[in-house]
Amino acid sequence: MLFRVNQSSGVPLYLQLTGQVKHAIETGALHPGEQLPTIRKVAEDLVMNPNTVARAYRELEHEGIIEVKHGSGAFVSQSAAGPTKVLRKAQAVVQTAIERLASFGLTDEEIRRLIENELALLRTEKSREE
Amino acid sequence: MLVMKAWLEIRWRLLFTLIFVAGPMYFAGRSSAEETTRMLDVVSLTWLFCAVYLAGSGIRTQSPFRTTKGLHGSTLFTLSLPVTRLRLLAVRAGFGLLAVVAIIAFSSAAAWILFPLVRAGSTPADFLRWLLTTACCAAGFHAMSVLVSTVLDEMWQIYASFAAIFGLKWLTSKFPPPPSLDVFRVMTTGSPLLTHAVPWPAVSVCLCLAGILFLLAARVVETNEY
Amino acid sequence: MNDFAIEARGLRKSFKGHSALNGLDLRVPTGSIFGFLGRNGAGKTSTIKILMGALKSDGGEVSVFGEPISVASNMVGIRRRIGFVTEDKELYPYMTVEQVIRFTRPFFPKWRDDLAKRYLSRFELPPGRKIPDLSKGMRSKLMLLLAISHRAELLILDEPTDGLDPLAVEDVLREIVSLAAAEGTTVFFSSHQLTEVERIADRIAIIDRGRAIVSGSLDDLKARYQRLHVVFQEVLRAPVQWVQGAEHVRQEGRSISILASGNLQALAEQARSLPGASVEVFPVTLKEIFLDHVREGN
Numbered sequence: 001m002l003f004r005v006n007q008s009s010g011v012p013l014y015l016q017l018t019g020q021v022k023h024a025i026e027t028g029a030l031h032p033g034e035q036l037p038t039i040r041k042v043a044e045d046l047v048m049n050p051n052t053v054a055r056a057y058r059e060l061e062h063e064g065i066i067e068v069k070h071g072s073g074a075f076v077s078q079s080a081a082g083p084t085k086v087l088r089k090a091q092a093v094v095q096t097a098i099e100r101l102a103s104f105g106l107t108d109e110e111i112r113r114l115i116e117n118e119l120a121l122l123r124t125e126k127s128r129e130e
Numbered sequence: 131m132l133v134m135k136a137w138l139e140i141r142w143r144l145l146f147t148l149i150f151v152a153g154p155m156y157f158a159g160r161s162s163a164e165e166t167t168r169m170l171d172v173v174s175l176t177w178l179f180c181a182v183y184l185a186g187s188g189i190r191t192q193s194p195f196r197t198t199k200g201l202h203g204s205t206l207f208t209l210s211l212p213v214t215r216l217r218l219l220a221v222r223a224g225f226g227l228l229a230v231v232a233i234i235a236f237s238s239a240a241a242w243i244l245f246p247l248v249r250a251g252s253t254p255a256d257f258l259r260w261l262l263t264t265a266c267c268a269a270g271f272h273a274m275s276v277l278v279s280t281v282l283d284e285m286w287q288i289y290a291s292f293a294a295i296f297g298l299k300w301l302t303s304k305f306p307p308p309p310s311l312d313v314f315r316v317m318t319t320g321s322p323l324l325t326h327a328v329p330w331p332a333v334s335v336c337l338c339l340a341g342i343l344f345l346l347a348a349r350v351v352e353t354n355e356y
Numbered sequence: 357m358n359d360f361a362i363e364a365r366g367l368r369k370s371f372k373g374h375s376a377l378n379g380l381d382l383r384v385p386t387g388s389i390f391g392f393l394g395r396n397g398a399g400k401t402s403t404i405k406i407l408m409g410a411l412k413s414d415g416g417e418v419s420v421f422g423e424p425i426s427v428a429s430n431m432v433g434i435r436r437r438i439g440f441v442t443e444d445k446e447l448y449p450y451m452t453v454e455q456v457i458r459f460t461r462p463f464f465p466k467w468r469d470d471l472a473k474r475y476l477s478r479f480e481l482p483p484g485r486k487i488p489d490l491s492k493g494m495r496s497k498l499m500l501l502l503a504i505s506h507r508a509e510l511l512i513l514d515e516p517t518d519g520l521d522p523l524a525v526e527d528v529l530r531e532i533v534s535l536a537a538a539e540g541t542t543v544f545f546s547s548h549q550l551t552e553v554e555r556i557a558d559r560i561a562i563i564d565r566g567r568a569i570v571s572g573s574l575d576d577l578k579a580r581y582q583r584l585h586v587v588f589q590e591v592l593r594a595p596v597q598w599v600q601g602a603e604h605v606r607q608e609g610r611s612i613s614i615l616a617s618g619n620l621q622a623l624a625e626q627a628r629s630l631p632g633a634s635v636e637v638f639p640v641t642l643k644e645i646f647l648d649h650v651r652e653g654n
Contacts, residue, residue: 007551007554008641009639010638010640011639012575012578012579012640014575016364026511039537040534040537040538043533043536043537044533044537045532047526047529047533047538047555047556048533048555048556049389049533049556049557049558050533050556051389051558052534052558052575057577062507067391077588088387090627101522113636116637116638116639117636117637118637120582120620120637120638121620121621121624121637123579124582124618124620124621125621131459131461131462134455134458135448135459138448138450138455173548188515191449193446193449193450194450196449202446203442203443203444203445204442204446204447204448205404205545206408206410206440206442207440207442207447207448207499209409209410209441210408210409210410210435210438210442211407211435211460212432212433212436212463212464213432213463214432245649251434279491295583301497303458307448315549355410355411355412356405356410356411
């Protein structure tokens with residue numbers, strides 16, 4: 001089982017799944033051109049709604065990370081190596097931010113809460129624009 | 131497979147009625163010639179008991195060994211099947227009636243073969259007339275029990291049906307109807323074994339009642355809420 | 357193919373003067389996994405019984421597969437396409453597993469023996485065992501087996517995981533998800549287990565005192581609802597007139613908890629503008645949405 005989702009985290013499941021796929025590509029668990037597990041398999045393994053999985057796959061396809069070939073399934077795009085560069089940059093940003101926040105004396109939990117708050121506000125702003 | 135369900139629900143009851151009927155029959159068969167009527171008295175009552183005991187509505191699950199109080203979950207399963215309530219009722223009632231007739235046929239045949247006293251004074255044709263009469267009368271009472279079973283739970287159905295039978299018996303003894311219509315007389319002193327004729331009035335009344343009561347049961351079952 | 361597997365409008369039902377259903381509206385899209393939530397006595401089982409034809413409604417209209425159930429001749433055809441799992445999962449106590457299968461088979465023209473066989477071994481159900489000797493989990497699986505074998509297009513499940521051990525719960529949920537994914541089976545299930553509903557449902561409805569007080573896509577609901585937690589330096593004297601979107605406001609001492617339905621930005625700004633306020637935003641679980649809506653009704 002390649003992916004894991006956390007039901008109790010506030011992050012929507014489909015977003016967690018897209019994150020998991022991207023992470024898998026980044027760490028080499030999934031190679032460009034390799035086939036992803038079917039929607040059905042992911043839904044069964046994780047015991048989650050197949051439409052949620054489908055939505056995650058749609059998002060990934062929209063971002064160009066995977067390609068869906070009718071009848072054969074979903075495959076990692078050849079160009080999927082791209083996001084890794086972005087992620088590495090992002091990782092650096094997060095690392096610096098967390099180090100700074102930690103130097104203020106904040107605990108892990110407090111830092112996490114701060115970040116989730118901002119994400120939540122950002123999300124609602126985004127959905128209002130859509 | 132509704133017949134399969136009916137069989138599984140009935141089979142132990144059938145065995146019990148067989149034993150229940152055998153007892154009185156055996157003792158009756160050993161009695162003297164004048165007591166054929168007494169035998170018929172006892173035996174006809176046990177046959178009516180069979181008619182009541184083997185009745186069912188086909189909707190509520192009848193468990194052979196446990197008394198199910200209230201609505202057993204499996205009743206909802208039965209109702210969820212793609213089958214009309216009428217069909218559920220009809221198969222169970224029909225099968226029950228078949229079982230009743232089978233018991234009557236079997237025990238009367240056994241009595242006829244084993245007890246010369248029963249045979250005395252009657253012909254094989256009389257035996258068939260006897261069979262026909264008893265079966266039709268039992269059908270009437272069976273239909274009554276089927277109707278009661280659509281409203282009352284298992285044990286209460288039997289109590290209520292018996293109360294009805296004894297009540298009817300008491301009524302007919304207090305206000306005797308014409309002999310050709312008296313169901314109880316027809317099964318005992320007016321039996322074809324003795325009269326050598328089928329009491330058509332009583333038989334037709336029983337059959338008509340059986341039909342009407344069954345239709346009433348069907349109506350109840352259609353409108354019932356579970 | 358209909359858009360909606362189940363459509364109910366203004367459903368009413370009373371028992372002995374007490375009204376169980378009070379104008380219930382329900383729309384279950386074909387192919388969805390629909391969670392039907394409510395407290396005990398809110399009307400869930402009555403609704404399911406009406407769908408199955410065990411009860412007749414006092415008012416309102418219900419269609420299953422686009423066919424009104426008030427037309428008696430429709431019901432047998434409709435039930436042929438539905439798989440039903442009852443709340444107590446009781447089947448006939450005098451039958452064995454194999455007998456129940458043999459009993460159920462002839463009612464369904466679409467029955468597939470190979471599916472029955474496959475699932476018999478997959479669910480590890482011993483064919484010769486009597487029903488009362490099966491655990492509740494096994495009985496649930498047996499009822500699912502029957503629904504699968506007759507290729508039900510719609511599953512109606514009354515508390516499918518109630519009384520099941522955690523392993524059986526996983527198995528049942530996985531089967532439901534698998535059917536939805538592989539066959540496009542519509543699943544309509546009632547449940548108390550909000551965490552489970554949250555996992556597998558894509559649409560929900562919350563029923564309280566006979567009416568649907570919340571309904572819609574679970575994703576939308578969770579996006580719409582957020583919790584705003586505001587803590588003040590001192591207890592507020594005057595009550596705050598919150599802008600639109602503050603659905604349920606609860607004040608406890610120096611903190612106020614708001615279940616916000618949309619308009620989060622404006623509410624957060626308003627909260628921040630109050631003297632000495634610190635504001636936090638939390639995601640909301642289905643349980644919180646449920647509890648807040650149902651408690652409010654008291």
